[in-house]
Amino acid sequence: MKFSPKKIKELGNFLKNSYVPNNIPGFSVLVNQDSKEIYYSESGLIDVNRKRKINRDSIFRIYSMTKPITSISIMMLLEQGLININDDVEKFIPEWENLSVYQSGSFENLITEPPKRKMKVKDLLMHRSGLTYDFEETSFVQKIYLKEEIKIARSKEKLSADQYIKKLADIPLAFSPGEHFNYSISTDILGFIIERITGKSLEDYFKEKIFDPLGMKDTFFQIPENKISRLANCYIYDQTNDRYIVEDDFEKSSYIEKPSCYSGGGGLLSTIDDYMKFCELLQNKGTLNDVNIIGSRTASFMMSNHLEKDIDLYDIAKGKWGTNIGKGVGFSLGGSIVIDPIKNMSLRSKDEFSWGGAASTLFWVDPREKISVVFMTQMLGNPLSQNLREDLRTLVYQALI
Template identity: 45%
Template sequence: MPSSQSLSPSSASPEQVGMSTTALARVEAHLKQRYVDAGRLPGTRLLVYRRGEIVHSTAQGFADVERKAPVKDDTIFRIYSMTKPITTVAFMMLVEEGRVALDEPVHKYIPEWANLGVFQAGVTAPFLTKPPARPMQIIDLLRHTSGLTYGFQQRTNVDAAYRALKIGEVEKSGTLTSMISDLAKIPLEFSPGDAWNYSVSTDVVGYLIEKIAGKPFEQFLQERIFDPLGMTDTNFFVPSDKAHRFAACYAADGKGGLTLQDDPATSSFLSPPSMISGGGGLCSTTADYLTFCRALLNGGALGDVRLLSPKTIALMTSNHLPGGRDLTEMSKSMFSEASYAGIGFGLGFSVTMNPAKTMIPGSAGEYAWGGAASTAFWIDPAEQLIAIFMTQLLPSSTYPIRRELRTMIYSAITDSNV
């Protein structure tokens, strides 16, 4: 049955929900001294939610350093790959409706991929390939075992081919349809299911949603997730009446400082994109993303809005890597800033399997992901905890912020559900 929780969250002191005000203040001091005041980050927005209450919500530093515009509660950030969980939830709605199944071959919906081979040799097309051990299944897209890749990894001749065709870049080009056509020209990096590799798979999921639902992907998200949940600041572009709230994006300069990467006054995000990226195209606020996370933590519903069944959420947040392996055993990706030990992958999220192996405080069953501009979130059902962190610094591997936040926020818990 739908939750009685309101769409608008209430607030409480940390002590009311078993957390420490002093320890949470220490997190903010760490961010301010180590990152913001040191010029390593432009500004930060941190939100901690436990047992149905917001217990910590702070903003510091600048959303736009050049214009001295401060980070505010309603600042709009590029969330990049934090788009992926939203896209995956949308797809699982279609699964729940019986319109598609996880074990179906992808070429059922993308016929031009029926003969995709696995790379053997070659620098440019035509590549030497071999047939995959089995066809790519839809579940391979959701758990990144598809054999697809990202060009920015710069590991192989396959991702070089992605770069040549501008597939999956931070600044998206082309359209969903042109991306699918371009991917038909490039071999897979490995046979589906044989490895884990961070990739454009979730962009492909957006394309499948469009084909199966019979409407534009962005329209499906608007009608089925954003409008029902009141996520009014989440979109693939920032409209003109909200442009003053849009943060600048920076790149690490290699010397501990910042270089402006995307000016919010001239950004491509100010107009609707041609490429609607389910893997990394959304902008959002901490408030909107908290609403989405609360629905997941609450078993797929918030208020009288139900996105998914609790059983579907449980399926999505289980480890789906073949053989129950973790990412250290399966990952070919150059993506992560930290060890993947003890971490598996579900449908749209990383999943903590063994906290001791991660060497970071946490809980088995915690699920999470982050974005290219150093944004991050995690949801811990055991502790009824959500943490959301926003900033705008590329790449996300520049500093170990996510590891530090996990350590310090879990250290603020003074009692436990476990």
Template identity: 40%
Template sequence: MPQPNVVAGLSLDRLERIASHLDDNYIKPGKLPGAVTLVARHGQVVWTHAQGLMDVERNKPARNDTIFRIYSMTKPVTSIAMMQLYEQGRFLLDDPVHKYIPAWRNLAVYKAGSWPDFETQPVTRAMTVRDLLTHMSGLTYGFLDRTEVDAAYRQLKLDGSGTLTLDKLVDRLTDLPLEYSPGTAWNYSVSTDVLGYLVQKLSDQPLDDYFQEHIFDPLGMIDTGFQVPQAQLDRFAACYLHQPGDTMKLQDDPQRSRYLKTPGFLSGGGGLVSTISDYHRFAQALCQGGEYQGERIIGRKTLEFMRSNHLPGNQDLPTLSIGAFSETPYEGNGFGLGFSVKTDVAKSHTIGSVGEYGWGGLASTNFFVDPVEDMVVVFMTQLMPSSTYPIRQELRAMVHGALV
């Protein structure tokens, strides 16, 4: 006899704890503007809930069709696009990147100095496509604010500016040293933006057109893209920045946002907007071995390969990371081809399953797929930075606590 209020092995009463927890601890105290959460299991959306505001200044309630900046949750999309091309024989993972970007043949590693006067030393081996997919390329991000190399990224505005394009990014990176020799360490970086450049080069299509034709249209992702059309503006959320004292201030007004214009820089590392329904379609395809509602975006074995831990010797992130920032807790997590991968549940300090994979975005969005439980969770909000509150870990505890 089925248990009351249980759907697909999940207790709806226990899932409701998520809504009350977010309300009591984050939304009512003014720490978060609002949130939309979705939990699916065995291919069925079991629970979805919109709460709080999508735009505090205009007093607009969050909705299930609210459009969010997903920032680095763009990275898994770009990684899938790249691996679609891998399945077509367009490249091999151990191909040197300079095979496709000839100017990168002589990249070197930072030794001393500051921009523009760097002292460098040779790499121990050439950067490969696999290094880009695993963030072991030697590239970095300017916002990490850790080294002389990322200081140069900031000066050259390589994290994104009004004048940056994918071609300019690749050109400017040609003249900068790597943080370390490829394959020797892990560091969150513009690697996935370079993958976006390679998708364009290998497919002979602009990145936005490629995504639309090969991922968004097949999956029915009608609200996902690099800009917000005028017809969808009413559903576009405001984005906020955390302030001392656990308050927040407006960071990006949806009525004046750069997302309203066609971008010059198609950032495969962080440029997309999406809704919870759209991103669920993408994540559900991953959970179902690469297929959703009869449309296959990636092969089953390719996806199995992508969600394996590709860090050398099956190590986890604390062992290899040289930076202090990631969109996942380091402990007990490795990294695949575009996703973090849970390698040790106890070490991770968070309930879950070995093999759970996913990623998050700078404005605190997050998704994960638990293949053992056949479960997908997507969380959307708009607060920067994503490291402000431990919501992701709390969400995992509450979702897994609802399994019966």
């Protein structure tokens, strides 16, 4: 199927009229099909007070859209024989040889037990490790993360990767590896493993192996001084007063400083065109413009559903993925996979590979229709984030004829 030029224009018009400026200050959206640009639209601001307009080269915090880049890096190491997804994590992090699992109790009296099995690299790739996030209110372990300041992406606590690993060795898992899906710092740990295997910083590894070969010149952990003027402000929604406020101002942004450790789970900045290059790499199964990053079989393996037969995220996930949005959705080695669009009650294609970022950003790669989409904005805690993402997909697919 191909896009109707008339119908696809409804995408930008709808988003502008429905979400800007009441819910988000601005957005940009890019749609490709068959590796060709079909549609681009931008509207609104990246800085409300200074009236800076959103542009094609605006730089955004992509947060968890960092994760698939880390996953593909693990696949590259797999191809070199340096890691196997069934390896025990303690092979690379011996400090975690004696992990425990939370059972009950409070800070003063934690009751734990040994895990039913060892944590595997695959568990980290699939968020089935037993780790959590400090904002995922799915276990008492989340409260321990808050108390111990386990917040790797842009943390105010300036800890190194090794220091985080040491602290986590003493914090129980929320469940035994493999038992559930729970969104977590698992991908950050994969980033630390990449650094240990390669002897390079995650920043240098990404740049050498992915960003430079693909021409992703505006994707980095720390923003260069000559590009700060292009950085969007990041906003956070104040639900008490039903308005949004500045969370990270571009002139004083934490991204101006070098991070104490590199977050493979949420640390990158990027532009809409740079991230589309990564999406097209995925769409073309590991090769872009004659530049091969991973083999086609490896790319297909990574972007396949790895959940057990007849299981979706709704069945096994803690948190929001255990609600209706997880119905008909599986999980790969780095992002969600649509396994049943009807059960998901959406126009999405079967086998769609996707993930989003905390600031309401989103991408998806649809191998059936050869469609790649990147959506950028900067709104944390957005109460309408899920509505926005559903509308975005609907407006893209209604334009197919």
